[in-house]
Amino acid sequence: MGNRVADLHSLTTFQELLKCPVCFNFMPSPIYQCHNGHTLCSSCKARVLNKCPTCRHQLGDIRCLALEKMAESLQLHCKYEEFGCPEIIPYHTKLMHEDSCNFRPYSCPWYGCPCSAVGDIPLLVSHLTDYHKAVMLYGCKFELEFLIEDLYKCQSYKWDVTIINCFDKHFCLHAEAFLIGSTPVYMAFLSLIGNQAEAGNYSYSLEIGGNGRKLTFEGIPRSIRESKRSSLESADSLIVLGGMAFSLGGETRMPMLRVLGRIWKAQIPG
Known part of the structure; x- marks a missing residue:
């Protein structure tokens, strides 16, 4: 028992030696040292203007080969x-x-405002419902209505997230309104609070209709790790431009976009 405790203490001490005193991360090769033997990682070497952060002596290009060699055997x-x-x-x-x-951990997918919350899936779902007041819907078929606001009269960016609890997973329906130049754009897409491998097991459809017109989109949800950026770059979402949104929403003082959605398990090739 005593030897095991001593071994664990030695391993912990060695691991601490491998941490950079500037960024506190483990140092990958190459590991540099000053003339007094103080070490730091190659990324931070440039940040400290070639001066040792411990003794302030000038750094050269001396590699700590012994520490690099010992690290090779560590798991x-x-x-x-x-x-x-x-x-x-x-x-x-x-x-x-x-x-x-x-x-x-996942980052908060409420892109409409800066939010630094990170955590596992249960924490993130609680954060979205408690802090952002996101609505939670249950079932794999859903219906929502979004108010079409005049982006010229209000702010030029609107964001909303609705959580869909389906197949014991949590999906996020993102609805965004923004201006590209002088053209209003209304966009909706689905993402999974999970990784991309899991997201690929599902498909979804979104349908917007009204006044005898209908737009439909089918796709594969993305992981919340990448959904907004990827959806914008690939146009992998339901997009309604300008006056079409008002035409679908009805010629009223407060037009609404009615969205019908469905999620199903994708057919995995055998």
């Missing part, structure tokens, strides 16, 4: 272990793994 738990990641990763691939780890 570490993913930093998202607390979120469920079971992986134990070789030291030099740790950062690469964590950049794309499926268990890394």
Whole structure:
């Protein structure tokens, strides 16, 4: 028992030696050191203007080869272990793994205002309903109405998120209104609070209709890690331009876009 505790203490001490004193992340190769033996990572070396952050002496291009060699044999738990990641990763691939780890926490998908909330799926769902007051709907078929506001008279950007609880998953229906130049654009798309591999198991349709007209879109939901940027760049969403929105919404003082949606499990090729 005593030897095991000593081994764990030695491992913890070694891991601390591998952390950069500037960014506090594990240092990938190359690892640099000053003449007094203080180390830092290559990314931070340029940030500190080539001066050691510990003793303030001038840095050169001295590599700490001993520390780099010792790190090669080290294997570490993913930093998202607390979120469920079971992986134990070789030291030099740790950062690469964590950049794309499926268990890394999700950022808040309420793009209409700056929000720094991050967390796992239950925390994020609670955050959306409690803080942003997002409405939660249950079932794989849904119907919503969105007020078509005059973007010239109000603000030039509007955003809304509705949570759809379906197949024991949480999807976000995003509705956005914005101006491109002088043209109003109304956009809607679906994303999954989950990773992209899970999102690919589902398909969805959105239908906007009124006054004898109808627009329909079918697609695959994206992960909330990438949904807005990717949907804008690929036009992978239901988009209604300018006067068409008012035509579909009705010639009234407060026109509404009526959206019918459906989510189903995609057919996976055998």
